[in-house]
Amino acid sequence: MLRRIRLGLGTLLTAAALTGAAFRYGMFFDEAFYRWEGLICLSALLVIGMRVVRARTLARRGRMQAGQMQGQGQMQEQEQGQEQEQMQEQMQMQMQGQMQGRVQEGNSPSFLLVLGLLLIALLYGAALLVHPASVLGSLQQTLRYCAFAGFALLLQVSFAAPDRRAWLSAALQASGLAVAGCALAGWMGALSFPSMVMTSGDARLTAVGARLAGFVQYPNFLGAVAAAYLLWSWLLLLRARSLAGFALVSAGAVPYLLVMLLTESRGAWAAAALAWLAGCLLLKGRKRCAWLLYGGWTLVCGSAACRAVIGAWPHAAAGGTGAEAAVAAALPMLAVFCAAPVGLLGMRAWIGRCRERLLPGLSIAAWLAAVVGMTQLLPPAVYGRLGGGGASYATAATRGLYYRDAWKLIREAPLLGRGGDAWRSLFKEVQSQPYVGNEVHSGLLELVLDLGLIGLLAAMLVLAAALIPVWKRERTGLLPIGVLLLHALIDFDLSFGYDWLLIVSWLVYYASGEPAGDSVGGIRAGASGGGSSRGRVMMAAVAERSSRAARRIADGRSWRAALMAAAAGCFAAAAILGWRFDAAVRHRETAAAASGAARTAALRAALEANPYWTRIRLELAALAPPPERAALLAAGLRDEPQSVPLMWALGRESAERGDVRGAAGWMRRALERDRFDRAKQTEAVVTMARLAQTMRAGDRREEAWLAADEADAFYAAYEALADRHAPGGRRFTMTAEAEAAAEQCRRLAVRLSLDQAQAQAQPNKPPGGIGDSAD
Numbered sequence: 007m008l009r010r011i012r013l014g015l016g017t018l019l020t021a022a023a024l025t026g027a028a029f030r031y032g033m034f035f036d037e038a039f040y041r042w043e044g045l046i047c048l049s050a051l052l053v054i055g056m057r058v059v060r061a062r063t064l065a066r067r068g069r070m071q072a073g074q075m076q077g078q079g080q081m082q083e084q085e086q087g088q089e090q091e092q093m094q095e096q097m098q099m100q101m102q103g104q105m106q107g108r109v110q111e112g113n114s115p116s117f118l119l120v121l122g123l124l125l126i127a128l129l130y131g132a133a134l135l136v137h138p139a140s141v142l143g144s145l146q147q148t149l150r151y152c153a154f155a156g157f158a159l160l161l162q163v164s165f166a167a168p169d170r171r172a173w174l175s176a177a178l179q180a181s182g183l184a185v186a187g188c189a190l191a192g193w194m195g196a197l198s199f200p201s202m203v204m205t206s207g208d209a210r211l212t213a214v215g216a217r218l219a220g221f222v223q224y225p226n227f228l229g230a231v232a233a234a235y236l237l238w239s240w241l242l243l244l245r246a247r248s249l250a251g252f253a254l255v256s257a258g259a260v261p262y263l264l265v266m267l268l269t270e271s272r273g274a275w276a277a278a279a280l281a282w283l284a285g286c287l288l289l290k291g292r293k294r295c296a297w298l299l300y301g302g303w304t305l306v307c308g309s310a311a312c313r314a315v316i317g318a319w320p321h322a323a324a325g326g327t328g329a330e331a332a333v334a335a336a337l338p339m340l341a342v343f344c345a346a347p348v349g350l351l352g353m354r355a356w357i358g359r360c361r362e363r364l365l366p367g368l369s370i371a372a373w374l375a376a377v378v379g380m381t382q383l384l385p386p387a388v389y390g391r392l393g394g395g396g397a398s399y400a401t402a403a404t405r406g407l408y409y410r411d412a413w414k415l416i417r418e419a420p421l422l423g424r425g426g427d428a429w430r431s432l433f434k435e436v437q438s439q440p441y442v443g444n445e446v447h448s449g450l451l452e453l454v455l456d457l458g459l460i461g462l463l464a465a466m467l468v469l470a471a472a473l474i475p476v477w478k479r480e481r482t483g484l485l486p487i488g489v490l491l492l493h494a495l496i497d498f499d500l501s502f503g504y505d506w507l508l509i510v511s512w513l514v515y516y517a518s519g520e521p522a523g524d525s526v527g528g529i530r531a532g533a534s535g536g537g538s539s540r541g542r543v544m545m546a547a548v549a550e551r552s553s554r555a556a557r558r559i560a561d562g563r564s565w566r567a568a569l570m571a572a573a574a575g576c577f578a579a580a581a582i583l584g585w586r587f588d589a590a591v592r593h594r595e596t597a598a599a600a601s602g603a604a605r606t607a608a609l610r611a612a613l614e615a616n617p618y619w620t621r622i623r624l625e626l627a628a629l630a631p632p633p634e635r636a637a638l639l640a641a642g643l644r645d646e647p648q649s650v651p652l653m654w655a656l657g658r659e660s661a662e663r664g665d666v667r668g669a670a671g672w673m674r675r676a677l678e679r680d681r682f683d684r685a686k687q688t689e690a691v692v693t694m695a696r697l698a699q700t701m702r703a704g705d706r707r708e709e710a711w712l713a714a715d716e717a718d719a720f721y722a723a724y725e726a727l728a729d730r731h732a733p734g735g736r737r738f739t740m741t742a743e744a745e746a747a748a749e750q751c752r753r754l755a756v757r758l759s760l761d762q763a764q765a766q767a768q769p770n771k772p773p774g775g776i777g778d779s780a781d
Contacts, residue, residue, distance in 0.1 A: 016164040017177045023157075024181035024507055028231075032222030033503025036146045037591050043153035044584025050156030051577040053163055054570055116162035116514045118475075120155045121569060122468030123510075124576050127151035129461050130426055138425020139432050141645040142618035145583060147426035147456065152580035154506045155573075161514040174515050175242070178508075179258065182235040186261045189220035189228065193268060194318050194336050203319055210401055213390040216319045218268035227502055229271030230493035233278035234508065236262040236304075237285070238486040243300050243350065244293050252354060256347040259300075263308030264315070264339075267384075270391050277492040281485045288481050292357060295369035299353045302376025307346040309383035314338040316385045405447050405496070411436050412451045416458075423458035431648055432679075440682035440731055440738035445501060449494035452501070475517040483516030590616030597625070605629065618645045624655055635659050650680045661693050666701065666709050669693065670716040677723075682731075687724040688744040691717050695747040698754050711758055714751050721748040 027033045130147040138144045165174035192202035201223040205216045217225040239259040246252035266274055282301060289297050318335040357365065412429065414436045424432065429446040437443070446452050454462050469491075476483045490499065490509055499505045593612035597605045609626040616622065623642045627635045636659055642652045653676035660668030673690045680686060694717030701710035721744060728740045 013164070013170060013173045017173045017180075020161070020164070020174065020177035020511075021180040021184075024177065024504070024511065025184045027504040027507050028181070028185045028221045030221075032224070032227060032505070033507070034222070034224075034501060036150070037587075039153075039503065040149070040584045040588035040591060043149050044581045044588060046153045046156040046160070047149075047577045047580040047584060050159045051574055051581060053159060054574045054577070057163075058570065116158060116166045116517055119468075119472045119510070119513055119517070120159045120162065120573065122471055123151050123155035123158060124573055125464060125468060126457075126461070127155065127576060127580070129457050129464060133423065133425035133457065136422050136425070137647070138428075139646070139648055140425060140427045140430075140618075142616075142620070143427025143431065144425040145587075145618065149580050149583050149587070150503060150506075152576055153584075154503075154510060156577055156580075157507060158510045158514060159573075161511060166514055166518040168519055171515060171518055174511065174518075178238075178511055178515070179242075179255070182231075182238075182262070183258050185221065186232060186235065186258070186265045189218055189265050190261060190268075190315075190339075192220065193218050193315065194333075212270055213387040214270075214316060217270045218265060220265070222502060222504065224502075225269040226271040226273060226493075226497050227499050227505065229266050229269035229274030230277060230490055230497070230499055231505075231508065232262045232266040232269065233274045233281070233493075234486040234489040234512075236266060236278060237281050237489055238512070240285070240297065240300050240304070241482050241485065243354075244289075244296055244482075249351070253347050253351060256350040257343070259304045259350070260307045260311060260343055260346040263304055264311045267308060267312045267388065268316070270388075272391065273493050273496050274489075277489045280492065281489045284488070285482060285485055288485075292362075292365065295365045296353070296357050298369045298373040299357065300350060302373040303349050303353060304346065305380040306376050306383065307342050307349070309380045311339045311342040312388070313383055313385045314342070316387055404441055404443075407437075407439050407441060408433075408443050408446050409448065409451060411438055412446050412448070412455060416451075416454055419458060421458045421460055423454065423456045423461055426456055428452075428455040431646065434650065434680040434682070435648065435678070437682065445498035447497050449498065449500035452498065472513050472517075476513065479519040480516050483512065483519075487512050487516075586615050590619060590622065594622060594625075620646055620649055620652060624651055627655060627659075632659075632663070648679055650676045650686075653679070654686060657690075658693075661697055664697070664700065664709075666694075666697055666713045666716065669697065670713075673720075677720075681727060682738050684738060684741055687720070687727075688741045688747075690720040691724065691744045691751075692747040694720060695751045695754070698751060702754065702758060707758060710754075714755050714758065717747065717751040718755075721751075 030038055033039055127148045127150075130144050130151065133144045134141060161174065165171065188197055188199075189202070191197035192199055199221060202219055202221070203216050204212070204219045204223075204225055206212050207215060211217070218228060219225045220228040222228050222231070236259060239255055239262060242255040243252060243259070246255055266278065285297055286294060315335050360368065411433060415424070415428065415432055418424075429452060430444050433443060433446070446455065450462075453465055457464070473484065473487070476487070487509060490505060494500050494505070590612040593608050593615060597608035597612065600608055606626070606629045609622060609629065612622045613619070613626055620642055623638060627638045630638055636656065639652055639656050639659065643649060646652065653672050657669050657672035657676060660672060673686075673693070677683075677686060677690060694713050698710045698713035698717060701707070701713055724744060725740060728738060731738055
């Protein structure tokens with residue numbers, strides 16, 4: 007009973023963690039998760055400590071059991087009775103279970119996953135030694151991967167056993183239904199959440215003017231999550247043994263498909279289609295037929311539900327009578343949701359009764375009929391998204407620009423990369439067009455940018471070590487995992503912590519199954535087939551293995567102990583880092599609610615807790631005394647040497663002090679790294695023009711000339727760039743302010759020339775007044 011309570015509590019916590027990660031914007035923003043990442047790492051550290059204590063206890067207990075078993079073996083050798091022989095077999099089975107459940111924990115696939123994630127975290131930490139583009143970005147990634155490893159360890163300890171898989175499955179299903187259900191409620195106007203539905207009038211982005219984004223606020227990622235859950239639901243339908251379990255799983259298949267359709271994510275659709283085809287190849291016999299039938303019926307029902315609610319969002323957003331229309335659209339959707347499980351249950355019963363030789367042909371015919379029905383039921387907007395001409399695929403061409411520019415950065419540091427947040431810190435320096443792209447839209451390229459080819463090789467080895475156990479135990483488990491990994495190749499899904507938590511959860515779930523070909527019954531059959539002498543030999547072998555395993559666990563010099571110690575060190579460091587970074591966030595929130603000296607003090611405390619956070623440094627510099635500002639800003643360039651905001655702030659600070667050369671130099675360095683920023687291009691011209699006027703008014707003509715020349719140079723570069731590049735995503739064009747400032751500088755240059763001419767003529771003026779004349 008106590009064991010069930012512990013498993014139930016672990017299931018609730020896991021479901022809450024997954025749902026909470028989705029609710030908090032998919033764990034995209036690091037600042038919101040420092041505390042939780044630190045808590046996960048601290049929990050993992052406590053688990054390791056408990057395992058060490060338990061291992062020492064088991065070592066002593068193992069030696070005692072070995073002695074007892076040897077004594078019992080001698081007594082049984084004298085008696086030769088059937089009752090003692092059965093006791094031998096029972097004790098053998100008990101000892102084998104203990105050995106498999108305790109001694110081999112260090113070799114479990116889930117523990118290898120923990121070590122692999124910690125290896126990636128260490129690579130991000132090692133990037134600090136090679137002058138990364140962002141120290142904070144590298145530390146954030148180190149903390150994240152330690153948290154993912156800690157989450158994997160907690161799942162491994164709680165659920166990594168065949169008899170506990172159902173509990174992890176329940177947590178995943180509950181979280182998936184909550185995320186999908188809330189997303190659909192937001193589409194229907196029943197739930198309000200920021201950016202839950204992405205709206206746009208751009209035909210390149212959406213066919214109906216709105217795309218479902220859910221809690222993660224990104225339609226493409228939500229589509230990938232829904233696709234992964236859809237594939238997993240079909241797999242669970244194949245494995246369901248009871249009608250109740252089958253019915254519960256079947257209730258989620260159509261909502262997942264509907265969410266995927268409403269996201270309008272073509273990448274998610276393609277990943278789901280490829281995974282479905284892979285399922286057809288991996289499954290055999292009746293399971294393949296069931297795969298076809300369940301998939302076809304889900305497509306029909308999902309298409310009908312999509313047609314019913316595709317226009318519900320504009321009505322729900324309008325309110326009033328529009329809201330009533332949205333409610334009316336929800337009724338047929340709910341009817342479809344109720345009909346779908348009934349149809350799946352009927353198919354399950356039919357598959358069990360149908361003749362083996364007729365089932366494949368009938369299944370294929372039914373699937374083809376379902377595809378025809380789907381094409382008739384899908385709303386035209388879906389086809390517009392798929393075949394809307396070149397405009398609807400313009401985003402793919404934009405991603406081609408991202409990838410080409412990313413390759414430029416990769417060639418600068420191909421082996422070791424540039425550390426965490428490399429793309430976000432450096433892409434503006436190499437971008438070939440004025441696009442908006444804080445994400446490279448490829449998890450693979452982002453990894454190479456951060457860690458180089460060495461990091462990519464390490465990640466591939468970790469991925470292989472994590473996927474091979476799944477392949478050995480249940481190959482179809484690669485389908486939901488593969489959907490997320492495939493979609494991450496063409497989008498920035500891996501920037502969402504929620505994506506990693508789902509991948510880790512499914513890896514632990516499928517790695518905890520029985521190896522293919524093994525069964526408890528087979529083990530029992532082999533154990534009971536020998537005589538008393540064979541039983542004594544096996545008992546002696548088990549006792550010897552138990553003794554050796556106990557000695558290995560107790561030996562602190564073993565490689566397992568070394569790995570556990572290294573993992574504990576990583577988790578301890580990550581917990582401390584998360585605590586300090588979270589303290590900085592709390593201090594900054596305090597500063598936002600304060601003013602005057604209290605605000606300044608709170609910002610200083612935040613900077614002390616996290617000296618790598620550029621945003622805090624900029625906010626504090628605006629409040630700091632003028633003599634301190636330059637040093638405060640320049641210190642930040644040690645941690646983020648390519649930071650455009652810091653350079654720009656230094657340029658402004660120099661302009662305030664009247665340092666023309668300093669202002670021009672810092673602004674030029676910033677514009678070299680962000681040349682397609684219209685606001686900065688304009689401000690550079692305007693700032694130099696004002697400095698020229700100020701210097702002329704102060705009779706500092708040489709510096710006035712320098713400022714005017716710099717303003718003219720900034721304007722000329724801006725004008726040439728605007729002429730060379732057509733307006734893009736950032737609408738890079740000349741601004742009226744820049745043109746007016748440039749014209750003002752031209753007039754100022756004329757006045758400066760007149761001033762200079764007058765100054766030169768003044769010494770040559772003859773003595774005397776106008777009335778003086780020679781006789």
